[in-house]
Amino acid sequence: MQSFRAASSDALAALAERVEGSATAADDLFSVAASLRAEGALRRFVTDASLPDDARSGLVAELFDGKVESGTVELLKDAVRRRWTRSRDLADALEHLGVVAAVRSSGQEAGRVVDELFAVRGLVDDNAALRDAFSDRARSAADKAGLVDNLLGGKVLPATLVLVKQALAGTHRSVAAALEEYERVAADAYGQDVATVRVARPLDDRETDRLTTALSQQYGRAVHLNVVVDPAVIGGIKVEIDGDVIDGTISSRLDAARRKIAG
Structure with a gap:
C-alpha cells in the first residue's frame, strides 16, 4: 500500500483522531474500503473536490446508513469532505483506519497485537504451503478465513485475528507485506x-x-x-x-x- 502525501496525509491524521476502538468499526471500514476499490465511479465521485461537500457526504450517508455503524457513517461523511491527493488514497486511508480501530479495540494489549502480527508474519514467511494456501485464487475468501480460524483461533487476540483475515484481501503485494504494514500501523496507534x-x-x-x-x-x-x-x-x-x-x-x-x- 502506498504512503500518504500532502493533503491525504493531513486528512488521515485528522480522521485517525476520531476512530473508535471496536472490531465492528474495523470490519465496517474494511468493507467500505473494498467497496470504493471495486466501484471506480463511486470512488471518483466522493473524492472529486469540484463537487459540493454536501453532495459527496450525502451520497455516502445514503449508501451506507444502516449497513455500517452510525459512528462509521459520520466518519465517512467527514472523510469525503476532505481533500485527497489521489482518488485511491481514500480507500487506502479507510483500510488504515480499520487497522487503527482493531488495534484500539484491544486496549492496553495493543503491544501484544504487534507481537502477534510479527509472529504470524514469521510463520507465513517460513511456511511455503501456508503462503500458497493464502495466495491461491481458487480458494474462496471464506475458505481462507476458515483456515485462519483453525490456525489461530483461541491463540491470539480478537484484534489480531481480524487483521490477519484482512491481510488476505489482496490490497498489498503479499500477505506478509500486509502483516508488516499492519504491525507498523498498530505500533504507531500504540504510540x-x-x-x-x-x-x-x-x-x-x-x-x-x-x-x-x-x-x-x-x-x-x-x-x-x-x-x-x-x-x-x-x-x-x-x-x-x-x-x-x-x-x-x-x-x-x-x-x-x-x-x-x-x-
Whole structure:
C-alpha cells in the first residue's frame, strides 16, 4: 500500500483522531474500503473536490446508513469532505483506519497485537504451503478465513485475528507485506515505532532494555522491538527502523572485507 502525501496525509491524521476502538468499526471500514476499490465511479465521485461537500457526504450517508455503524457513517461523511491527493488514497486511508480501530479495540494489549502480527508474519514467511494456501485464487475468501480460524483461533487476540483475515484481501503485494504494514500501523496507534532486530542469539532482558532505551532516545519515541534470531548474522546486531538500517553484524563486515579484497 502506498504512503500518504500532502493533503491525504493531513486528512488521515485528522480522521485517525476520531476512530473508535471496536472490531465492528474495523470490519465496517474494511468493507467500505473494498467497496470504493471495486466501484471506480463511486470512488471518483466522493473524492472529486469540484463537487459540493454536501453532495459527496450525502451520497455516502445514503449508501451506507444502516449497513455500517452510525459512528462509521459520520466518519465517512467527514472523510469525503476532505481533500485527497489521489482518488485511491481514500480507500487506502479507510483500510488504515480499520487497522487503527482493531488495534484500539484491544486496549492496553495493543503491544501484544504487534507481537502477534510479527509472529504470524514469521510463520507465513517460513511456511511455503501456508503462503500458497493464502495466495491461491481458487480458494474462496471464506475458505481462507476458515483456515485462519483453525490456525489461530483461541491463540491470539480478537484484534489480531481480524487483521490477519484482512491481510488476505489482496490490497498489498503479499500477505506478509500486509502483516508488516499492519504491525507498523498498530505500533504507531500504540504510540511506538517498530524496530526489527536481527541477532545470532536471543537477547537477554538487560540487552533488550538497553537497546530499547538507546533507540527510543535516538528516534525520540518509544520503540517496540521485533527480534529475529538469525544464525547467518554470526555476531553483532542489525536494526531496521523507520527506513533506516543500522548494520553492525560480523557477517556484514566479512562481506565488506571480501568486496575490498575482490576489488
